[in-house]
Amino acid sequence: METFEITTKIKFGKGALEYLESLKGKRVFIVTDPFMVKSGMINKITERLQDGNYEVFSEVVPDPPMELVTKGVEAVLGFKPNTMIALGGGSSIDAAKAIMDFSKKIGNLNDMRFIAIPTTSGTGSEVTSFAVITDQQKGVKYPLVSDSLLPDVAILEPELVKSVPAAIVADTGMDVLTHAVEAYVSTKATDFSDALAEKAVELVFEYLRRSYESAEDMEAKEKMHNASCLAGIAFNLASLGINHAIAHNIGGKLHIPHGRTNALLLPYVIEFNAHIDGFNPKEYTVAAKKYANLAKLIGIQGVNTRALVKNFVAEIIKLQKLMKMPMSLKECNVTTESIQEFKQDIAKGALEDACILTNPRVATTGDVLEIIHQITS
Numbered sequence: 001m002e003t004f005e006i007t008t009k010i011k012f013g014k015g016a017l018e019y020l021e022s023l024k025g026k027r028v029f030i031v032t033d034p035f036m037v038k039s040g041m042i043n044k045i046t047e048r049l050q051d052g053n054y055e056v057f058s059e060v061v062p063d064p065p066m067e068l069v070t071k072g073v074e075a076v077l078g079f080k081p082n083t084m085i086a087l088g089g090g091s092s093i094d095a096a097k098a099i100m101d102f103s104k105k106i107g108n109l110n111d112m113r114f115i116a117i118p119t120t121s122g123t124g125s126e127v128t129s130f131a132v133i134t135d136q137q138k139g140v141k142y143p144l145v146s147d148s149l150l151p152d153v154a155i156l157e158p159e160l161v162k163s164v165p166a167a168i169v170a171d172t173g174m175d176v177l178t179h180a181v182e183a184y185v186s187t188k189a190t191d192f193s194d195a196l197a198e199k200a201v202e203l204v205f206e207y208l209r210r211s212y213e214s215a216e217d218m219e220a221k222e223k224m225h226n227a228s229c230l231a232g233i234a235f236n237l238a239s240l241g242i243n244h245a246i247a248h249n250i251g252g253k254l255h256i257p258h259g260r261t262n263a264l265l266l267p268y269v270i271e272f273n274a275h276i277d278g279f280n281p282k283e284y285t286v287a288a289k290k291y292a293n294l295a296k297l298i299g300i301q302g303v304n305t306r307a308l309v310k311n312f313v314a315e316i317i318k319l320q321k322l323m324k325m326p327m328s329l330k331e332c333n334v335t336t337e338s339i340q341e342f343k344q345d346i347a348k349g350a351l352e353d354a355c356i357l358t359n360p361r362v363a364t365t366g367d368v369l370e371i372i373h374q375i376t377s
Contacts (some may be wrong), residue, residue, distance in 0.1 A: 072099035090123030122172025124232020126154035175259030203227035245353035
């Protein structure tokens with residue numbers, strides 16, 4: 001028996017931030033990053049907290065380390081809020097999840113509500129039971145997985161993503177696609193997660209380029225924000241795969257933005273998982289058939305499953321190039337020396353990553369090293 005359940009209440013569309021007006025009289029702790037304060041984005045939140053009974057913790061950095069979480073927990077225990085708001089991209093929401101979870105356990109704050117407000121359309125963290133925290137000394141990213149990390153409410157306000165720079169739109173948009181595609185071929189995929197993943201893929205191919213090309217295209221911004229959330233629910237149900245397993249470890253060692261790393265890997269991971277060597281295989285893998293189905297879903301033609309998979313990969317690469325994304329580690333300014341130094345550690349970490357457990361094809365160290373080689377130059 002399996003269960004389909006969405007714990008998080010989702011407020012979406014223009015004006016979604018009006019929900020915050022219901023927090024009047026609450027003690028609110030806001031977790032965010034310095035840019036949200038400097039840019040004035042934080043005011044869109046605080047102006048709706050009419051009685052001003054809030055505290056802002058704005059020290060979140062990319063790849064949040066445990067030391068930051070500890071500092072945030074100390075601040076929460078001092079303020080004793082009954083509501084926590086996470087405002088920002090994946091790093092802010094992930095940091096807030098860890099701060100919230102530890103604060104509840106340590107400070108007897110079990111009734112504290114958790115609201116996530118994403119300002120990028122990528123991680124889907126506002127609806128997942130995942131968070132990623134970094135051990136800076138070891139250069140390792142640790143995924144935290146627990147239903148206790150799920151926000152009570154997610155607010156998808158398209159106005160908050162209007163000013164995101166085009167390069168970040170590209171990175172985060174490809175993160176959405178990777179989440180949806182990996183969830184779709186996961187060994188834990190179900191009809192329910194598939195429906196969400198399929199819709200996310202359709203939205204990405206229809207709206208990501210538009211969102212990249214125009215900050216004023218609010219339809220595209222809203223649709224990509226929705227796609228991110230849909231893909232997040234899909235992978236929260238079905239988990240991910242080798243793409244994220246490798247990306248977590250590349251990010252920890254080589255410090256490339258997560259969405260960009262996922263984009264580099266995705267074409268080669270699809271080829272690996274589809275396992276379509278040779279022109280006339282006797283039987284295609286389940287993953288190959290599902291990739292082919294995604295291709296048909298977005299209007300790609302192909303004479304057989306192999307052709308459809310190849311054309312799906314080509315369409316992904318075309319989208320990356322249209323958005324002027326780097327196509328190799330070297331184009332991300334990673335030196336050959338760094339790749340040689342860390343590739344064994346990256347491969348080892350990937351094979352130990354929880355995400356690899358639901359990958360549709362079992363991978364060896366050699367397989368991971370070959371994928372890393374393919375994205376090197």
